[in-house]
Amino acid sequence: MSRKISEESYRKTRSFRLHQWFTGEKDLFLDQVEMKPQEPFTESKKVKKKREKEKQKMLDQIYNLERNRKTGPFQTLYRVVSVLFCICMVSLFLVAVSYLPPLGDAGNPANNEVPQRYIENGLQETGAVNIVTGMILDYRAFDTLGESHVLFIATCAVLILLRLDGNKKKLQEEEASDSAHEPENDVILQTVAKIVVPPIMIFGIYVILGGHLGPGGGFSGGAIIGAGLILYLNAFGFEKTERFFTAKTYKWMCFGALGCYCLAKSYSFFTGANHIESIIPLGTPGAILSSGLILILNICVGIVVAGTMYTFYVMFRKGGF
Amino acid sequence: MDLSNLMHNYPEAVSMILFAIGFSNLLLQKNLIKKIIGLNIMDTAMYLFLALKGYIVGRSAPIVTDGVQSVEAYINPIPAGLVLTGIVVSVSVSALMLSLTIRLYRRFHTLNLDEISTMLKKEGL
Numbered sequence: 001m002s003r004k005i006s007e008e009s010y011r012k013t014r015s016f017r018l019h020q021w022f023t024g025e026k027d028l029f030l031d032q033v034e035m036k037p038q039e040p041f042t043e044s045k046k047v048k049k050k051r052e053k054e055k056q057k058m059l060d061q062i063y064n065l066e067r068n069r070k071t072g073p074f075q076t077l078y079r080v081v082s083v084l085f086c087i088c089m090v091s092l093f094l095v096a097v098s099y100l101p102p103l104g105d106a107g108n109p110a111n112n113e114v115p116q117r118y119i120e121n122g123l124q125e126t127g128a129v130n131i132v133t134g135m136i137l138d139y140r141a142f143d144t145l146g147e148s149h150v151l152f153i154a155t156c157a158v159l160i161l162l163r164l165d166g167n168k169k170k171l172q173e174e175e176a177s178d179s180a181h182e183p184e185n186d187v188i189l190q191t192v193a194k195i196v197v198p199p200i201m202i203f204g205i206y207v208i209l210g211g212h213l214g215p216g217g218g219f220s221g222g223a224i225i226g227a228g229l230i231l232y233l234n235a236f237g238f239e240k241t242e243r244f245f246t247a248k249t250y251k252w253m254c255f256g257a258l259g260c261y262c263l264a265k266s267y268s269f270f271t272g273a274n275h276i277e278s279i280i281p282l283g284t285p286g287a288i289l290s291s292g293l294i295l296i297l298n299i300c301v302g303i304v305v306a307g308t309m310y311t312f313y314v315m316f317r318k319g320g321f
Numbered sequence: 322m323d324l325s326n327l328m329h330n331y332p333e334a335v336s337m338i339l340f341a342i343g344f345s346n347l348l349l350q351k352n353l354i355k356k357i358i359g360l361n362i363m364d365t366a367m368y369l370f371l372a373l374k375g376y377i378v379g380r381s382a383p384i385v386t387d388g389v390q391s392v393e394a395y396i397n398p399i400p401a402g403l404v405l406t407g408i409v410v411s412v413s414v415s416a417l418m419l420s421l422t423i424r425l426y427r428r429f430h431t432l433n434l435d436e437i438s439t440m441l442k443k444e445g446l
Contacts, residue, residue: 061439082348090341097334098327104378106393111377115397123385131383131395136402147409154413161420214384219405285385312416316423 127282127291128212137212137294137301141265148261148301151308152254158312159247164319186235193235200228208302212291218298222305229310238321247321250307257300264293264300332373339366353422353432357415364411368404375400 010016020026043051101108118135128134136144164170208221233241271278283290314321327334339362346359375397383398422432429437 058436058439061443079349082345086341086345086348089344090338093337093340094327094334095322097330097337098323100326100330100333102326103330103333103373104376106377106380108374108377110374110400111392111397115399116392118398119383119392119395120390123390129385131385131398132401132405135398136405140402143406147406150410150413154416157417158420161417161424215382219409316419 123285126294127285128294129285129291130212130214130217133212133217133294133298134291137217137297138292141268141297144297144301145258145261145265148258148304151304152258155250155254155308155311158315162315162319184237189235193231197228197232197235200231201225204228204302204306208298209288209295211298212294213286213288218301219305221298222302223309225302225306226309226313229306230313233310233313238318242321245310245321247311250311253307254304257303261297261300264296268293333370336366336369336373339363339369351434353425353434354419356434357418357422360418361411361415364407368407371400371404371407 005013017026118131118139122131122134123129126134126138128138204221204224206221207216207224208218211217211221229241229245268278268280270276278292280292282292285291289295311321343359343362343364343366346362347356350356350359377396380394380396383395383401425437426432429440431437431440
């Protein structure tokens with residue numbers, strides 16, 4: 001049932017405010033969200049003149065007619081040749097694909113005795129219900145150790161390239177310019193982060209711990225935890241995260257995890273190579289504390305991956321923490 | 322060229338076309354970030370191809386359920402492990418490339434490869 005209400009009482013209703021907000025007359029959240037007015041871009045006359053001169057010089061070089069007459073045909077030729085090359089490449093690939101064995105056939109040459117062995121004996125030999133986890137963290141654990149080291153070395157390379165070390169002033173400048181056009185306390189982002197970050201962390205830990213029981217493992221769980229940390233950092237700023245996560249923490253965390261991985265795998269290689277009975281029980285398949293070393297190795301890999309993701313982000317954003 | 326087999330293998334053909342898209346991105350784009358995106362598309366095409374190589378019609382993921390341990394029940398687990406290695410290496414390589422790009426941007430204040438090479442030529446390098 002609809003009834004007619006007076007203009008006065010209509011002005012007090014929520015729908016009127018919503019309509020106002022929708023048409024842009026009045027902001028519903030005015031004075032409730034912290035906003036920072038963006039300052040107009042300013043620079044001194046000298047700097048501006050220099051910049052414009054440099055830019056003009058460069059544009060002259062690029063759009064120089066005399067030079068373009070020489071390089072222009074080459075540019076066109078380059079584009080045409082690269083498109084033709086890609087078309088040739090893809091047609092060659094498609095011809096190769098048409099001679100590949102049919103997709104999804106059980107008799108394909110890839111389905112030989114190796115996966116048969118992994119599937120039939122994997123559960124008894126590694127104790128892991130998830131055969132892929134049993135494969136990568138038991139049969140091929142050395143390979144996974146190499147992967148963790150690749151991540152660690154990539155972080156080291158990024159740290160070398162981007163770290164503004166020993167230059168406190170520059171670091172502060174970078175931090176100031178980083179959030180120059182953003183509100184310091186974004187209410188929407190902070191509320192969402194408060195609600196969402198704890199479930200993300202718990203889900204990441206669940207994925208890491210359940211790596212030998214179902215889909216998951218150290219790499220995916222670590223990436224989830226790293227994403228949660230990045231969201232937390234974006235919402236609450238560097239002061240909050242630097243209380244528990246700095247470069248020193250990362251260093252010791254990675255060192256501890258990789259060292260633990262090395263020690264655990266050294267033990268299993270030593271006992272395996274010398275035909276000594278390993279004292280680590282495999283447990284009942286399906287229980288959380290089962291499958292020997294796989295749970296520990298998953299946790300180590302998860303720590304390394306989470307730290308790596310977070311460190312990449314911090315390095316790209318600020319260059320030091 | 323076996324056209325009916327190509328039609329049957331269409332997911333693999335899609336991965337090959339994706340690979341070519343990434344490669345043409347790498348050749349034609351002048352922006353460094355877009356070049357990196359092209360390389361990532363090539364990586365993704367390779368993961369798709371590897372994952373398809375392990376797929377067998379009508380079988381489930383290699384997680385032992387109800388104690389069934391025959392080869393007839395599960396798909397091939399080996400390509401999954403290989404794809405995992407590939408993803409880790411791709412993440413590391415992209416991070417390294419992006420940080421090098423940031424260094425180039427700090428030095429030249431542009432991401433366009435042509436402008437960077439023009440500036441380098443101007444400096445006599």
